[in-house]
Amino acid sequence: MINTITLQKATIEDCDTIYCWRNDPTTREQSFNSREILYEKHSQWLKKALEDPKKFFYIGIDEKGKKYGVVRFDIKSKFSAEINIIVAPDKRGKGIASQLILKSCSLFFSETKRKLILARIKESNSASVRAFQKVGFSKLFHYKEEDKERILALVLLAPDRRIR
Ligand SMILES: CC(C)(COP(=O)(O)OP(=O)(O)OC[C@H]1O[C@@H](n2cnc3c(N)ncnc32)[C@H](O)[C@@H]1OP(=O)(O)O)[C@@H](O)C(=O)NCCC(=O)NCCS
Numbered sequence: 001m002i003n004t005i006t007l008q009k010a011t012i013e014d015c016d017t018i019y020c021w022r023n024d025p026t027t028r029e030q031s032f033n034s035r036e037i038l039y040e041k042h043s044q045w046l047k048k049a050l051e052d053p054k055k056f057f058y059i060g061i062d063e064k065g066k067k068y069g070v071v072r073f074d075i076k077s078k079f080s081a082e083i084n085i086i087v088a089p090d091k092r093g094k095g096i097a098s099q100l101i102l103k104s105c106s107l108f109f110s111e112t113k114r115k116l117i118l119a120r121i122k123e124s125n126s127a128s129v130r131a132f133q134k135v136g137f138s139k140l141f142h143y144k145e146e147d148k149e150r151i152l153a154l155v156l157l158a159p160d161r162r163i164r
Contacts, residue, residue: 003068004062004063005103006060007100007104008058009056009058010070015042015043015047017067017088018086019037021069021070021086021087021089022042023037026089027086027089030121032120049072054074055073056111057072058071058072060096060100067088068087068088068091069088069091069096069100071100071104073108073117078114079115081116081117082117082119085097093127097128098135101131105117115157116156116158117137117156118140118154118155119132119155119156120153120154123152129152129154132156136156137155137156140153140154141153
């Protein structure tokens with residue numbers, strides 16, 4: 001059975017957890033920057049990012065406070081943002097990603113009044129593409145930079161902007 005996940009704003013207390021998830025080999029393989037990140041660099045980046053009004057971090061937790069994943073939104077314009085997700089390595093393959101994406105997008109839309117969320121994912125990252133599509137993201141286009149992997153761009157519109 002999938003645990004019910006609720007969201008809380010990430011704080012500097014989540015620094016070590018996010019660091020472990022970000023340096024996990026699968027996360028690195030699926031990231032646009034696959035290099036290992038040094039702890040010092042990560043903690044400095046997170047501290048700055050948490051204070052940045054253009055970044056929103058949500059941690060998915062269960063009723064016992066166990067952490068399941070992190071979702072980050074980077075505001076791109078007055079109406080748009082980009083989403084990134086990492087599910088805890090030992091919690092993958094249990095349907096956590098779609099729950100986290102759905103809840104965090106809904107919260108983000110209501111908190112920021114943004115109208116569009118963009119996800120850019122390596123096309124080979126089937127679990128991620130599937131999780132985003134499952135909650136309503138639509139494929140928009142794909143692109144490729146030089147000899148790198150093909151990237152898929154997907155979008156989700158705020159409920160009040162969807163054309164029926
Ligand atoms: C990608 C990621 C977020 C998926 O999280 P998850 O909780 O394991 O995903 P889910 O369990 O919700 O699975 C999503 C869907 O993909 C399917 N899936 C899972 N693993 C898969 C695989 N290896 N190949 C194909 N499909 C897969 C699942 O069956 C599910 O589909 P279904 O609901 O129709 O059965 C997680 O693996 C992760 O954190 N990876 C590292 C970081 C990353 O890639 N982030 C995404 C870039 S934005």
